[in-house]
Each structure stands twice: as structure tokens, then as C-alpha cells.
Amino acid sequence: GQQVMQIPQYQHVQEGEDFTTYCNSSTTLSNIQWYKQRPGGHPVFLIQLVKSGEVKKQKRLTFQFGEAKKNSSLHITATQTTDVGTYFCAGNTGTASKLTFGTGTRLQVTL
Amino acid sequence: NAGVMQNPRHLVRRRGQEARLRCSPMKGHSHVYWYRQLPEEGLKFMVYLQKENIIDESGMPKERFSAEFPKEGPSILRIQQVVRGDSAAYFCASSPSPIPNEQFFGPGTRLTVL
Numbered sequence: 001g002q003q004v005m006q007i008p009q010y011q012h013v014q015e016g017e018d019f020t021t022y023c024n025s026s027t028t029l030s031n032i033q034w035y036k037q038r039p040g041g042h043p044v045f046l047i048q049l050v051k052s053g054e055v056k057k058q059k060r061l062t063f064q065f066g067e068a069k070k071n072s073s074l075h076i077t078a079t080q081t082t083d084v085g086t087y088f089c090a091g092n093t094g095t096a097s098k099l100t101f102g103t104g105t106r107l108q109v110t111l
Numbered sequence: 112n113a114g115v116m117q118n119p120r121h122l123v124r125r126r127g128q129e130a131r132l133r134c135s136p137m138k139g140h141s142h143v144y145w146y147r148q149l150p151e152e153g154l155k156f157m158v159y160l161q162k163e164n165i166i167d168e169s170g171m172p173k174e175r176f177s178a179e180f181p182k183e184g185p186s187i188l189r190i191q192q193v194v195r196g197d198s199a200a201y202f203c204a205s206s207p208s209p210i211p212n213e214q215f216f217g218p219g220t221r222l223t224v225l
Contacts, residue, residue, distance in 0.1 A: 033213070042202055042216040043154065088153060097167045097209060098144070101154040 002027045004091050006102040013109055019079050021105035023072040023089035031092050032065055032072045033099065038085040046074075079109045113138070115205050115217035116185075123223045130190040130197070132220045136205030143186045144214060145178060148200045160186060193224045 003026040013019055023032070031050045035043040047056055049065035049072065056063045062075045072089055086106045090099040116135040124130050136143050141162050146154040156170040160180035171178065175193075180186040190197055200221050204214035 035216075042218050043204075044216070045213045048213065090154075097159050098156045098170070099214065100156065101146075104153045 002091070002093060002100045004089060004100050004102040006087075006089060006105050008105055009103065010106045011108070013079050013107070015081060015109050015111050016078050019076045019083070019107055021074050021087050021089075021107075023074075023091075023102050025070045025091050025100075027070070027093055029069050029091040029093060032069075033090045033092075034063060034072075034074055035088045035090060035101075036085050037088065037104075041085075043088060076107075079107070081109050081111065083107060084109050115140075115203060115215050117203050117217035117220050119220060120218060121221045121223070123225065124193050125225050126194055127192050130193050130222055130224075132188040132190075132201050132203075132222070133185040134188070134203030134205075134217055135185040136203075137207075137215055140205035140207050140215070142206045142209055143180050144204045144206075145186075145188050146202045146204065148202060148219075150199075154202065157188070190222075193222075195224050198222055198224045 006023050033048045034046040036046055037043045047063050052069050053067045054065040060077045064073045074087055076083055086104045088104045089102040092099055115137055118133050122130055143160045145157040147157055148154050158171050158178045159167040163182050175191045177189045200219045202219045203217045206212045206214050
């Protein structure tokens with residue numbers, strides 16, 4: 001079945017440093033979504049990418065969808081303590097009626 | 112506009128008992144998804160329902176687990192004869208139309224099996 005892996009599993013940065021998480025799917029995706037889950041909280045939708053090579057920005061966050069539509073990345077510039085949480089990518093193949101979530105990257109930011 | 116509601120937020124059951132988890136989607140949303148999250152792990156899809164229909168239950172264990180989304184009332188995830196391995200957070204999400212739209216998640220039900 002479809003697998004979606006993320007690296008790194010965990011990253012600890014100092015506030016102000018940049019952070020990137022990478023998402024890789026075993027199959028070609030029709031679209032990819034990104035979610036953030038704070039400790040003890042529930043996933044919250046961040047963005048959706050649909051087109052090959054698409055890049056979208058939300059303030060300090062930059063999202064990219066690979067040319068082959070099998071990988072994606074999320075880059076945070078100048079992290080803040082409010083960025084703490086686990087970031088999940090979630091892909092859909094287009095023929096399935098469900099999202100397959102990645103393994104997640106847990107981000108810890110300290111002063 | 113209230114978000115996705117789930118209750119109870121915390122549920123404790125002894126082995127062999129039944130657990131019943133409820134999810135009320137956002138107003139206007141007729142698509143409901145259930146996910147399970149083990150501690151320190153990602154979300155695993157369980158089942159996708161529309162009103163009165165199960166669309167995809169490929170992630171549901173074949174035994175003890177069932178789900179419904181009746182015409183009136185919340186969606187229910189039922190786990191019969193719970194075992195310790197069922198301890199997890201169960202999240203419900205809703206959307207106004209099928210994937211690939213954004214999913215709105217509820218706060219989850221944390222199930223503990225003693």
C-alpha cells in the first residue's frame with residue numbers, strides 16, 4: 001500500500017534558526033496537504049498543493065511540491081517558539097477516498 | 112460556526128468493555144473521517160463515511176470495530192471488547208466535499224484501556 005515517510009523524525013533548533021521537513025511518497029500523488037499538531041492538540045490544516053513544482057508561501061513558511069509529485073517539503077524561516085509542534089504531510093492519490101498521513105516531524109524550538 | 116465536536120474527550124474502559132466515540136461534524140459537512148493516533152506516531156486512516164453510507168473502511172480492523180453516520184445525529188465509532196492495544200487518540204475530521212479538500216479535525220477522544 002501507499003507509504004508516506006517524513007524526515008527528520010525530530011528536530012531541535014534554537015529560536016531564529018531555519019527548519020525543513022521532507023515528505024516522500026511511495027506513489028505519485030494528485031495533491032498533498034500539510035497539517036500542524038501542537039502537543040496535546042489536534043491536526044490543523046496549513047495548506048494544499050496540487051500542481052507539479054508548485055511553491056506556496058505563508059509568511060515564514062514555504063511549501064513545495066516536487067516535479068514528479070512524489071515529494072514535498074516545508075521550510076520555516078527564522079523559527080519562533082510558537083512553531084513548536086509536529087508537522088504532517090498527507091497525500092491523496094486521486095483514486096482513493098482517503099488521505100495517507102506521513103510519519104510526521106516533531107519540531108522543538110528553544111530560546 | 113462551531114467546529115467539529117467529539118465526545119467524550121477522555122474515556123477509560125476496562126478490557127472487554129465497549130467504547131463508543133461520537134463525532135458531530137461542522138455544520139454543512141456531510142463527509143466524516145476517523146483516524147487513530149498512537150502515542151508519538153502519525154495518524155492512521157480508519158474509515159470514511161457520508162450520511163448513512165460507509166464509503167471506505169479499508170483502515171478499520173475487521174473485528175470489534177464498526178462505524179456509522181446516521182441520517183440524524185453524530186457519527187459513532189464503536190469498539191467492542193476493548194483490549195489494551197486499542198488505547199490511542201481517536202480523531203474525527205469532516206469536510207464539505209470529498210478529498211482533496213481540507214479536513215477539519217475535532218479535538219479527539221483519548222481512549223485508555225485498563
